[in-house]
Amino acid sequence: MTEKTKLINPRLPRGFEDRTPGDIAAVGQMIETIRRVYERYGFDPVETPLFEFTETLGKFLPDTDRPNAGVFSLQDDDEQWMSLRYDLTAPLARYFAENFETLPKPYRSYRQGYVFRNEKPGPGRFRQFMQFDADTVGAPGAEADAEMCMMMADVMDALGLGGKYVVRVNNRKVLDGVLEAAGVTSDEQKLSVLRAVDKLDKFGPEGVKLLLGAGRKDESGDFTKGAGLTDAQAAVVLDYVAGKPPADNEGVAELNTMQALFDAAGYGTDKIKIDPSVVRGLEYYTGPVFEIELTFKVQNEKGQDVVFGSVGGGGRYDGLVSRFRREPVPATGFSIGVSRLANALKLTGNLGSKEPVGPVVVLVMDKDQTARYQAMVSELRKAGIRAEMFLGSTKNFGKQVSYADKRNAPAVIIEGSQEREQGILQIKDLVAGKQAAEGITDNAEWKAARPGQFEVKREDLVSAIQKLLSEQ
Structure with missing residues (x-):
């Protein structure tokens, strides 16, 4: 490389972010815990690719010449648009429809993997x-929705978050009935009302009334435009928010x-709670909706105490698979935001943050003896011991x-010429050495003590390391 070559x-x-071994190990342990709960409920894994045809993503396909608003897209050599998956639900709907004849119905599956949003990033x-989803496709009853909520609660308990969460449940049919009773008909106004209701926990009834x-x-003086309801229309919505659902509503039933x-399964309101303020943003929800809210306090960027909030949610989406087939196909499911949940576990001390134990390292004291070191x-x-030369x-x-x-190695193996002549090895226990070092301040004392170092016969290498690792 010449001096004039410009470095990248x-x-x-x-x-986007890089992940370290510690991050990967901690999140992997969390994912394994979630997986065990899903499988206990009878769900099986399925994996779909990162790319789907853009039209498969449904509502995320914008009406533009280049469909990349909200999704990352590219055009294949046959001029078909493909996009990185936006979530794990639309690919599942495609997979179910494509394999409709061979899959059991209801079809119960879970999926875990990365999703991509072509949006402005922020804190x-x-x-x-990463998301971790579970879905039941082909079950029309509220029993399937209830099972999802109970499984969400079991996941939180398994992760050590008992007493720090609540699964909140509502039904979009109830919301639709309220909007109809209030005389709200335009899609834009409906969306504004739903956004207002969604802010109940944040702003309270008075704040919702203003919105x-x-x-x-x-x-700060920033103004958020409201839904523009009359006082009479707003009163219908506020009655609902206060816990007065509309009568004779299918969603209430x-x-x-x-x-x-x-109640029958023993899940009290401290774990699962019917809550009229739960809205969920996606338009494809058609019935029950639910979300996991973590109830402990954290500080926001302004130093204010706020509730941690949602780490996942979902609901019934009976129309999504029907985009691929003429007959109606009921479906329900939920998605956990893995990164956000991992952050919550870190804050509560329930996420392992230690670096994984590294390999035992065989030091190269003499370059002409590498074959001996490789044999060790x-x-x-x-x-079965992690090791490297x-x-x-x-x-x-x-x-x-x-x-x-x-490398966070538990020990190093030392064989110089003297050790080789005597048929011995020096093993330096790096964990014990670090602990001993805390009480030694004099360099001469350190060299004399050689803390954590001991010798073994060459033929006893494996058993000595096994013993050391078990003690650590």
Whole structure:
């Protein structure tokens, strides 16, 4: 490379992040816990690709020449548009429809993986993030929706969040009945009303009342335009928010069925609660909707105490699969935001944050003896122990040990010429060494003590390391 060659600046695009071994191990443990709960309920895994034909994504397909608003898209060599999946639900609907004749019905599956949003990133808002979904396709009754809520509660309990969450449940049919009773007919106004109701926890009834009317001005002076309802129309919505659902509503009957199932299964309102303020944003929900809210306090960017909030949710979407088939296909499911949930577990101390234990490192004291060192590594690996030979260019003992420290190695193996002549090895226990180092301040004392270091016969290498690891 010449001096004039311009170096590339190593940087990530906005809205994406790298993951370290510690992050991967901690999240992997969390995902395994969730998976066990899903499988206990009888759900099986399925995996769909990252790309789908853009038309498969349904409502996310914008009416433009290049369909990339909200999704990342490219045109195939046969001029068909493909997009990175926006969520895990639309691909499931496609998969079910494509394999309709062979799949059992109801079809119960779970999926875990990355999804992509071509949106402006911000604090805690990424353009690539992981979701973990479970869905039942082909079950029309509220029993399937109730099961989803109970499974969500069991997941939270399994993750150690008992007492720190509530699964909140509502029904879009109830909301539709309220809007009809209030005389709200335009789609734009309906959306504004639903957004207002969704702010009940944040702004309270008075704040919702303002958002249902002309609008609301916050403490900073920013004004949010309201739904423009009359006082009489707003009163119908506010009665509903206060816990007075419309009579003779199909959604109310479904909620009553779900509540009976919760009661029978022993899920009290401290775990699952019917809540009229639950809206859920996606337009494809057609019945019960639910979300997991974590109820403990955290500080926002302004230093204010706020409830952590939602880490997942879902609902019934009976129309989504019907985009691919003429007959109606009922479906219900929920999605967990893995990154957000991992952040919550970290805050509550329920997410392992330690770096995974690294490999035992065999130091290279003499370059002409690498075959001997490789033999040691192979013995350890065959015994099921993570191990590696130092492959760097330095001969410096201290730098090789420093490398092992950075790898979070539990121990290093040392064989110089003297050890080789005597048929022994030096094993340096890096964990014990670090602990001993806390009480040693004098460098001469450190060298004399050689804390955590002991010798074994060459033939006892594997058993000595096994014993050391079990003690650590």
